[in-house]
Amino acid sequence: MKYRFSFLITFSWCLLVSANVSAQKGKITGKVKDALTGEAIAFANVVLPGTTQGTTTNDQGIYSLEQLDRGFYNITVSFLGYKSKTFFEIQVSDARVALLDVELEADSRALQAVEVQASAFSRTDESPLSLRNIGVAEIQRNPGGNRDISKAIQSLPGVSSGVSFRNDIIIRGGAPNENRFYLDGVEVPVINHFATQGSSGGPVGIINVDMIREVDFYSGAFPANRGNALSSVFEFKQKDARSDKAAFRSIVGASDIGLIAEGPIGSKTTYVLSARRSYLQFLFSAIGLPFLPTFNGFQTKVKHKIDDKNEIYFIGLGAIDQFKLNTSLNLSYDPSINSKIKSRSDTELVDQQRYILGYLPVTTQWNYTNGLVYKHYAQSGVMTFVLSRNMLNNVQYKRLENNEDSVLLQDYVSQESDNRFRFEHQLRSQSGYKLSYGLNLEHSRYYVRNTSKELVADTSNLANPPSLVDRSFESRIRFLRWGIFGQVSRSYFGELLVTSAGLRLDGCNWALTTSNMLEQFSPRLSLSYNFAPRWTFNANTGIYYQLPAYTLLGFRNTAGDLLNRNNGLTYMNNVHWVAGVEYFGGKTFKATLESFYKGYSNVPVLQDKGISLANLGADFGIIGNEPALSVGLGKSYGLELMLQQKLNQGFYGIIALTWVRSFFDNRPLPNSGAIPKLTPSAWDNRSLLTLTGGKIFAKNWEVGVRFRYVGAPPFTPFASASLSKDIWDQFGRATLDYTRLNSQRSGATMQLDVRVDRKWDFRGWALNLYFDIQNALNQQTLGPPFLVAARDRGTGVLLTDPNQPDRYLASELPNTAGQLLPTVGIIVDF
Numbered sequence: 001m002k003y004r005f006s007f008l009i010t011f012s013w014c015l016l017v018s019a020n021v022s023a024q025k026g027k028i029t030g031k032v033k034d035a036l037t038g039e040a041i042a043f044a045n046v047v048l049p050g051t052t053q054g055t056t057t058n059d060q061g062i063y064s065l066e067q068l069d070r071g072f073y074n075i076t077v078s079f080l081g082y083k084s085k086t087f088f089e090i091q092v093s094d095a096r097v098a099l100l101d102v103e104l105e106a107d108s109r110a111l112q113a114v115e116v117q118a119s120a121f122s123r124t125d126e127s128p129l130s131l132r133n134i135g136v137a138e139i140q141r142n143p144g145g146n147r148d149i150s151k152a153i154q155s156l157p158g159v160s161s162g163v164s165f166r167n168d169i170i171i172r173g174g175a176p177n178e179n180r181f182y183l184d185g186v187e188v189p190v191i192n193h194f195a196t197q198g199s200s201g202g203p204v205g206i207i208n209v210d211m212i213r214e215v216d217f218y219s220g221a222f223p224a225n226r227g228n229a230l231s232s233v234f235e236f237k238q239k240d241a242r243s244d245k246a247a248f249r250s251i252v253g254a255s256d257i258g259l260i261a262e263g264p265i266g267s268k269t270t271y272v273l274s275a276r277r278s279y280l281q282f283l284f285s286a287i288g289l290p291f292l293p294t295f296n297g298f299q300t301k302v303k304h305k306i307d308d309k310n311e312i313y314f315i316g317l318g319a320i321d322q323f324k325l326n327t328s329l330n331l332s333y334d335p336s337i338n339s340k341i342k343s344r345s346d347t348e349l350v351d352q353q354r355y356i357l358g359y360l361p362v363t364t365q366w367n368y369t370n371g372l373v374y375k376h377y378a379q380s381g382v383m384t385f386v387l388s389r390n391m392l393n394n395v396q397y398k399r400l401e402n403n404e405d406s407v408l409l410q411d412y413v414s415q416e417s418d419n420r421f422r423f424e425h426q427l428r429s430q431s432g433y434k435l436s437y438g439l440n441l442e443h444s445r446y447y448v449r450n451t452s453k454e455l456v457a458d459t460s461n462l463a464n465p466p467s468l469v470d471r472s473f474e475s476r477i478r479f480l481r482w483g484i485f486g487q488v489s490r491s492y493f494g495e496l497l498v499t500s501a502g503l504r505l506d507g508c509n510w511a512l513t514t515s516n517m518l519e520q521f522s523p524r525l526s527l528s529y530n531f532a533p534r535w536t537f538n539a540n541t542g543i544y545y546q547l548p549a550y551t552l553l554g555f556r557n558t559a560g561d562l563l564n565r566n567n568g569l570t571y572m573n574n575v576h577w578v579a580g581v582e583y584f585g586g587k588t589f590k591a592t593l594e595s596f597y598k599g600y601s602n603v604p605v606l607q608d609k610g611i612s613l614a615n616l617g618a619d620f621g622i623i624g625n626e627p628a629l630s631v632g633l634g635k636s637y638g639l640e641l642m643l644q645q646k647l648n649q650g651f652y653g654i655i656a657l658t659w660v661r662s663f664f665d666n667r668p669l670p671n672s673g674a675i676p677k678l679t680p681s682a683w684d685n686r687s688l689l690t691l692t693g694g695k696i697f698a699k700n701w702e703v704g705v706r707f708r709y710v711g712a713p714p715f716t717p718f719a720s721a722s723l724s725k726d727i728w729d730q731f732g733r734a735t736l737d738y739t740r741l742n743s744q745r746s747g748a749t750m751q752l753d754v755r756v757d758r759k760w761d762f763r764g765w766a767l768n769l770y771f772d773i774q775n776a777l778n779q780q781t782l783g784p785p786f787l788v789a790a791r792d793r794g795t796g797v798l799l800t801d802p803n804q805p806d807r808y809l810a811s812e813l814p815n816t817a818g819q820l821l822p823t824v825g826i827i828v829d830f
Helices: 002-018 108-112 136-140 149-153 280-287 344-359 725-731
Strands: 025-034 045-047 054-056 062-069 071-078 083-092 102-104 116-119 131-135 179-183 212-218 232-238 247-252 256-265 269-278 291-307 310-325 362-377 381-399 408-428 434-456 467-470 473-492 497-508 521-532 535-546 572-584 589-606 628-648 651-666 677-680 686-696 701-710 749-762 765-774 786-789 804-808 810-813 821-829
Touching (some): 025 071, 071 628, 083 102, 131 136, 136 149, 136 212, 149 212, 344 786, 434 725, 467 725, 497 535, 572 628, 589 651, 628 677
Parallel strands (some): 025 102
Antiparallel strands (some): 025 062, 045 054, 071 083, 131 212, 247 256, 256 269, 291 310, 362 381, 381 408, 408 434, 434 467, 473 497, 535 572, 589 628, 651 686, 686 701, 749 765, 765 821, 786 810
């Protein structure tokens, strides 16, 4: 009710004042240059398709489109002998000049003196398929996405997700830790607040969408200059700051408040920086949730243009996160003490809150990535030098029942840091070959001090209760990583046929099993054939490698040995086979059908549990602080269909349908008598469907909807033996029964999200008001039930199982996710 009242007040005020606002005009400006040499392209055509407006660049490659009405515009840039480019949904307003610098790539048909028609969708010679481009407007207005990039990506084919309140990105049946992220060419290991160490997910994204120009998302066909990834690569490209004057944007969103400042520093330098802080802790406390998260995010970019051939820029990204427990909750079952107890469902809610408080640790986490990028443009091509440093600090603390006088369950401090250098050289030969090569060198450091206990099954008799194993250890490791790469591409028959071949070699001195580069021999090959007008056949194959998480590399046993090094742990790898057809229906419509197969080997298998690490990573906490063996196998395969309409006459939309299967082998525990077998993985959703669309109306109204269906994922049930009194009194929670790994399935997820935007232009400033409804149908998703020790509803005392006096009575708590969540957001540009 509070949100609805605020929305109505703000909305009514805007309607009153908008009547007195005269129509404001905006402009789009930028520079057009050669993508490899950096030379300005004079007299290039810059037009707005579907209108009579357009211009050409001057002798310095500068263009300006002025006196534009507020709204979104598509822009096509073309010049003789170059591949034309179309940019979609460039937002224009009086309050903010739209800056759009364009790099055009020379075309092999240049000698034929033809002008190549603009393509509405991103594709490269190296990655002719499995590459999607997402514009900033698509991210900002994504219904139910809360302006979060990770949420917007879920609208694309092949992308699954875990529970609704997390940003785990699951690509084509692979685990969340198989993805790599780059911000303006700088590798960023952590992109989420409250990140799961050893994986990549978290509940809220760190990257500020208002600073992003576009995102390139590779679900396969990775270029050779991007290594250490098995499932996907993300390239986040930031906007350049304004060079004419200072400008600001303030945002009040569903979970945080933020400010962005940008402008010039002298005649050759610009800056943009942002800061955000959440207020979720106040909302969660008010509605009685058992955890209270607070996050702070920072992002910056400073760019200096030395001259027309040289530029340098600095990027920074960081977060400070605190996760506290709401121990002030009233957990009594007595209605006279707890006024919220009115029915049995209310007592179940108390049980759920008690369960969550029982296993979530208090967490303090911070991380940062800083990078310096220097680019030198020459006649033959562009050289890029990247120097960066990143660090993650993670502290977790937990006592039984959150009582300082009870059993210490976890006291964990960990740091990961990397100093990275990468060199790339892209060039173009006179004979039409496009070449690139380079190298990377990294120095990594990992420290951990862990005091914890873990439940481990009795391998001699699985019917026995699990035992508490001491995982306490301290470890420091340092190691070097290195790699070399190269790629060559060429087109034939007037670009009817395009081929690309690449190669990577990677090594690491952590162990003998990782130091030989030839054992990480990573070739890749792509082909694209335009077999008919508007139709293209594309294919790719490649072998990819990824180093296991630092939590595995740094694990020591109680004797202080690097146990996983002694176990022969080495790089994970998989082989991709991807093929598909693509249809271009006009300049703004594309349909693709792709099939894929990924075969995994050397996947770490947790030695004490007998399960593949690939089944873990979509929950809070830490993944990998235990012994493992590089013996796991796996596979995933499927089909993806996508129909995409870019903004055209006010309409836009995506239909993404995916059928996917994902399996990893379950290595049985010793003495169990079982044999290894492929088992559906935790990411085996089977069916995914997303329908996203919207309409831009007159007077700056916009409505968007998204419907998402995610098939029922497998889960592993709890082991009833963990309700043994000796175990429960020390640990306070049940453990999973890995002998029944992923033997059951939870409920499918269906969610409808709706968003309405209204924008106003005033003289010198602009206002955007949006109303977003997540899960508009209030659809509930049934998750794996929680197994807990039952309590007396009157006294709260634990109950003994009458049939097994050495155990507590078992009770299953329902685990549902998904609730209707209306939010209001305000964005002000000035």
